[in-house]
Structure formats: C-alpha cells, structure tokens
Amino acid sequence: MACNCTGGAEKQQQALSTSSPSSASPEDLLVLSSDPLHPANVICELCQLFYDNEWVTGTGGGISIKDGTNVYIAPSGVQKERMKPTDLFVLNYDDSVVLRRPLNFKPSACTPLFFTAYKLQNASACIHTHSQNAVMISLLYSNEFKIANIEQIKAIPKGYEPGYLSYFDTLTIPIIENTAHEEELEVPMHEIIKKYPHTRALIVRRHGIYVWGENIWKAKIYNEAIDYLLGLALKMKQFGIKPDSPIGSEKGQVDPKIYD
Numbered sequence: 180m181a182c183n184c185t186g187g188a189e190k191q192q193q194a195l196s197t198s199s200p201s202s203a204s205p206e207d208l209l210v211l212s213s214d215p216l217h218p219a220n221v222i223c224e225l226c227q228l229f230y231d232n233e234w235v236t237g238t239g240g241g242i243s244i245k246d247g248t249n250v251y252i253a254p255s256g257v258q259k260e261r262m263k264p265t266d267l268f269v270l271n272y273d274d275s276v277v278l279r280r281p282l283n284f285k286p287s288a289c290t291p292l293f294f295t296a297y298k299l300q301n302a303s304a305c306i307h308t309h310s311q312n313a314v315m316i317s318l319l320y321s322n323e324f325k326i327a328n329i330e331q332i333k334a335i336p337k338g339y340e341p342g343y344l345s346y347f348d349t350l351t352i353p354i355i356e357n358t359a360h361e362e363e364l365e366v367p368m369h370e371i372i373k374k375y376p377h378t379r380a381l382i383v384r385r386h387g388i389y390v391w392g393e394n395i396w397k398a399k400i401y402n403e404a405i406d407y408l409l410g411l412a413l414k415m416k417q418f419g420i421k422p423d424s425p426i427g428s429e430k431g432q433v434d435p436k437i438y439d
C-alpha cells in the first residue's frame with residue numbers, strides 16, 4: 180500500500196463524501212453515527228486535536244481504531260484534520276477485507292503498521308504522529324530512548340505486569356530506522372515488538388512515532404505522556420542532564436554557573 184502523499188488531499192478538496200444518514204448505504208452506516216463516541220467520529224475529532232498539536236500536519240500521521248472486528252482507517256494522503264466520518268475505510272480485522280471504502284481513495288499507508296499493533300500487541304487503537312519531539316529524539320539516540328524519575332512516567336503501563344510505571348522506573352522506547360515507504364516499516368516493527376514485547380510505542384528515526392493502547396483513550400494518554408517526556412528529555416539534554424540519570428545527579432551535570 181503505497182503512500183499517496185498529498186495526492187489524496189487534492190481529491191479530498193474536490194470530493195469530500197456527501198453521504199447523509201437518510202441516503203446512506205449499509206456500508207456507509209458503518210461510519211455514520213450521531214454518537215460522538217463512535218470510532219469514525221472519534222478519529223475525526225482526535226485528528227483535529229492532533230493537527231493543532233502539530234502532530235499530523237501536512238497529511239502526515241494518522242489514527243486507527245479497532246472496534247470488535249471492524250478496523251477504522253483513514254484514507255492515504257489526505258489532510259487528516261479535515262476528514263469526515265464518510266472519508267474513512269472500514270476493514271475486517273480477521274482477513275483485512277475492505278467492508279466500506281470512500282470513493283477515490285486508498286487506505287492509509289500506515290494500515291499494515293496499525294494491524295501489527297492490533298495483532299501482536301492486542302491493541303485496539305494505534306496513533307501515528309510526526310511529532311518533532313520524536314524526530315529530534317531519534318537524532319540524539321541510537322537504538323532506544325530512556326527516561327527515568329519523572330512524574331509523567333506514571334501515565335505509561337509497565338507492560339510486563341498489570342499496573343503503571345512508578346516515578347522511580349525507567350521508560351524505554353525502541354527506535355527503528357525509517358524506510359522509503361511507510362508500509363515497509365511493517366517487518367521492522369514486527370521484529371522490534373518481538374524484542375521489546377512490553378513497549379507501547381516505537382520511534383521511527385527521522386519520521387515520527389507509533390503509540391498504541393487497549394483503547395483509543397488509553398492510546399491518546401500514552402501518546403500525550405510520551406510526547407511530553409520526549410520534549411522534556413530534549414530540554415534536559417540541552418542543559419547537559421541525562422534524562423535517565425539518578426535523582427540528584429543533575430547537580431553534577433549542569434554547568435555550575437547556572438546551577439542554584
């Protein structure tokens with residue numbers, strides 16, 4: 180599934196879907212609902228929010244939700260913040276058959292990666308952003324990012340057992356190399372999840388981050404907390420503080436001229 184880059188955005192400009200509940204086909208009813216918590220509505224709402232955070236600008240990034248056996252996926256190459264529920268694809272989780280497709284679009288190039296999060300991690304939502312914090316971190320770390328002893332770490336699950344990391348724990352996020360086409364990240368993602376089975380996120384060098392969760396709201400929280408920690412780590416490094424260093428060691432790491 181090749182990325183359509185901005186080609187989809189032009190089609191989106193001309194032809195955002197016009198279906199209304201009164202004229203809706205059975206396929207369209209998969210994405211049409213007055214319930215604000217319907218996956219199609221949630222994806223559109225969160226894409227606007229993420230656009231405002233500069234996480235999904237310029238058609239980059241996206242969100243997928245798995246609801247039972249229905250997997251909701253955005254079209255490729257569209258302005259994610261302008262999507263309407265009727266622009267979304269619905270795929271069957273078991274065999275990837277397309278149950279509902281919008282006219283003139285291809286599914287997001289991230290589709291195989293979203294499915295990897297669902298199949299290997301038992302996730303029900305996956306968020307992909309082009310966060311500049313993630314990209315910057317990928318330029319400063321080789322194989323994994325680590326941060327410790329920061330309150331916000333407590334928003335991230337341990338993964339190896341129920342419960343969340345503690346203030347005294349270290350959060351580790353693996354980093355993989357980018358590829359020419361998004362869908363080629365599927366195999367590296369597979370391999371890194373085998374190596375880091377407890378991770379809820381994966382940084383793609385010079386590209387962005389994938390974050391997944393048991394449901395969309397947990398995935399949203401993990402994504403926000405991780406982006407906060409990535410941004411904080413960048414600031415810490417600017418002051419010479421190693422983000423995973425022991426509590427109190429900053430005193431010996433910061434330039435004495437600016438400490439106290």
Ligand SMILES: CSCCC(=O)C(=O)COP(=O)(O)O
Nearest residue numbers: 182238239240255256287288
């Ligand atoms: C300028 S975005 C390049 C493709 C990409 O990295 C991405 O996340 C969006 O892919 P999609 O197919 O969903 O548009």
Ligand SMILES: [Zn+2]
Nearest residue numbers: 239240361387
């Ligand atoms: Zn991307």
